[in-house]
Amino acid sequence: MKTSIPFGYVIVEDTIDDYDFTDLQNDPRPTLGADQGTKPQFKEIAKRMNETDPKTLVLEQTRILEDYPDLKEIIESRFNLFIYDIYGWDYKCKVTTSWITHLTKGDKVHPHGHNNCFYSGILYFGKYYDNSTNLQLVNPLTGTMRYLLANRSIEEGRNPNVQVDNYELAPYTGAMYFWPSQIWHATNVLQTDEVRQSLAFNFVPTENIYGGDSSLFTEWITNQNL
Numbered sequence: 541m542k543t544s545i546p547f548g549y550v551i552v553e554d555t556i557d558d559y560d561f562t563d564l565q566n567d568p569r570p571t572l573g574a575d576q577g578t579k580p581q582f583k584e585i586a587k588r589m590n591e592t593d594p595k596t597l598v599l600e601q602t603r604i605l606e607d608y609p610d611l612k613e614i615i616e617s618r619f620n621l622f623i624y625d626i627y628g629w630d631y632k633c634k635v636t637t638s639w640i641t642h643l644t645k646g647d648k649v650h651p652h653g654h655n656n657c658f659y660s661g662i663l664y665f666g667k668y669y670d671n672s673t674n675l676q677l678v679n680p681l682t683g684t685m686r687y688l689l690a691n692r693s694i695e696e697g698r699n700p701n702v703q704v705d706n707y708e709l710a711p712y713t714g715a716m717y718f719w720p721s722q723i724w725h726a727t728n729v730l731q732t733d734e735v736r737q738s739l740a741f742n743f744v745p746t747e748n749i750y751g752g753d754s755s756l757f758t759e760w761i762t763n764q765n766l
């Protein structure tokens with residue numbers, strides 16, 4: 541008997557080990573999660589975020605990589621290499637938004653997805669990830685199954701099942717992952733005292749997309765005279 545996996549989501553793991561993350565580790569602009577604003581260490585940031593108008597907030601909090609152009613270049617070039625590999629075309633993808641997350645003891649990332657982007661990614665630039673919590677990519681196929689059979693756990697002897705199991709991304713210094721943006725993700729509660737730092741980002745293609753009546757030429761949306 542032979543089984544096949546005919547469809548799939550392509551996830552990338554890469555490592556950046558030739559960049560000094562010190563400035564990022566000291567960057568005072570983490571974007572707070574929904575339930576972090578009441579924590580003493582985040583009070584000042586929460587106050588600033590509440591008092592800032594939406595456009596300024598976007599530019600201050602979610603364009604972090606604009607202040608790290610060398611790192612942005614590394615991330616975009618690695619991502620475009622991957623895209624060329626699976627599409628055979630250089631779509632010259634660029635990072636749009638990028639933002640810092642600091643997870644502290646008792647915090648977790650609630651399930652969410654990223655919109656208005658093609659792929660998303662994360663870079664673990666912090667110093668400490670021992671016993672940290674993994675990022676869980678929520679299996680998008682689970683909700684499409686007509687029967688959801690009860691599973692034994694893998695610990696009880698079940699084999700991994702790509703139709704229902706989530707996929708875990710382990711944080712370690714320099715680890716970088718890319719995944720299709722529609723995949724929701726979350727973490728368990730962080731149990732350790734060390735802050736779990738990360739930088740998340742989104743990509744969009746900037747080359748024209750040729751696809752008949754689904755084509756998209758970038759000049760159509762950037763040139764006001766067309």
Ligand SMILES: [Fe+2]
Nearest residue numbers: 652654725740
């Ligand atoms: Fe996210």
